[in-house]
Amino acid sequence: MIDIRTVSSQDLPSIAGMHMRLFEGDYSTSLGYDFVKNYYYGILLDGRLGFGLMAYEGDSPAGFIFGAYDHEKIKRLKLLPQAMRTFLCLITRPRQNYPWLKLFFKAKRSFVSPFKAELVSLCVKNEFQGRGIGRLLIRAFKDRLRSMQIRGCWTKTYSPEAARLYESEGFLEKQGFDFIGRSYRFYVWENKNG
Numbered sequence: 001m002i003d004i005r006t007v008s009s010q011d012l013p014s015i016a017g018m019h020m021r022l023f024e025g026d027y028s029t030s031l032g033y034d035f036v037k038n039y040y041y042g043i044l045l046d047g048r049l050g051f052g053l054m055a056y057e058g059d060s061p062a063g064f065i066f067g068a069y070d071h072e073k074i075k076r077l078k079l080l081p082q083a084m085r086t087f088l089c090l091i092t093r094p095r096q097n098y099p100w101l102k103l104f105f106k107a108k109r110s111f112v113s114p115f116k117a118e119l120v121s122l123c124v125k126n127e128f129q130g131r132g133i134g135r136l137l138i139r140a141f142k143d144r145l146r147s148m149q150i151r152g153c154w155t156k157t158y159s160p161e162a163a164r165l166y167e168s169e170g171f172l173e174k175q176g177f178d179f180i181g182r183s184y185r186f187y188v189w190e191n192k193n194g
């Protein structure tokens with residue numbers, strides 16, 4: 001039986017551990033475990049900035065999904081952590097991360113404005129994959145956005161499995177770009193009842 005709960009600060013070590021294993025090679029993991037725990041996810045636990053949902057089987061964490069709001073008011077609050085994240089990306093691996101960030105912000109600017117949240121990450125532990133948990137997390141995420149009357153969200157992924165899952169959950173592919181041997185795709189989902 002899978003139970004979906006709102007993430008609390010006690011979940012952060014397990015979330016950062018999963019992130020470091022399952023997103024190996026992504027720019028975010030180059031920032032290190034502590035940064036991922038405290039800034040990539042930790043700041044989103046401030047209810048004004050975002051939220052996280054965690055799937056549990058009994059007491060075992062199985063996966064998580066995180067969202068970041070994108071209201072005008074919130075943008076100002078996020079400015080500092082975002083600037084820190086970008087700065088750390090640039091000093092840790094400048095050659096890889098500078099072109100990546102440039103492409104990322106360019107692609108994002110072209111479609112993100114009408115959408116009000118970012119699906120930051122979705123992750124299910126290997127041993128729990130293929131059992132419908134990823135889909136459950138996306139549905140709970142969409143329910144949360146609907147309950148807050150948020151118009152929709154956007155996300156990106158380089159995983160073909162995740163892309164298929166997003167498409168089957170009504171996300172539309174917007175744009176993509178190739179970077180260091182990986183094809184990143186951007187998706188948007190619109191809350192039709194919002």
Ligand SMILES: CC(C)(COP(=O)(O)OP(=O)(O)OC[C@H]1O[C@@H](n2cnc3c(N)ncnc32)[C@H](O)[C@@H]1OP(=O)(O)O)[C@@H](O)C(=O)NCCC(=O)NCCS
Pocket residue numbers: 022023120121122123124125128129130131132133134135136156157158159161162164165
């Ligand atoms: C992508 C991910 C979240 C999917 O989670 P999951 O719990 O295994 O997915 P589900 O069991 O809910 O499967 C949903 C659908 O995805 C597809 N899918 C999931 N894993 C798959 C795999 N390994 N191979 C093929 N299809 C797969 C299936 O088509 C499935 O559809 P179905 O319900 O019609 O069978 C998980 O594989 C993961 O965490 N991967 C590593 C991190 C990642 O890439 N995250 C996404 C990018 S932000």
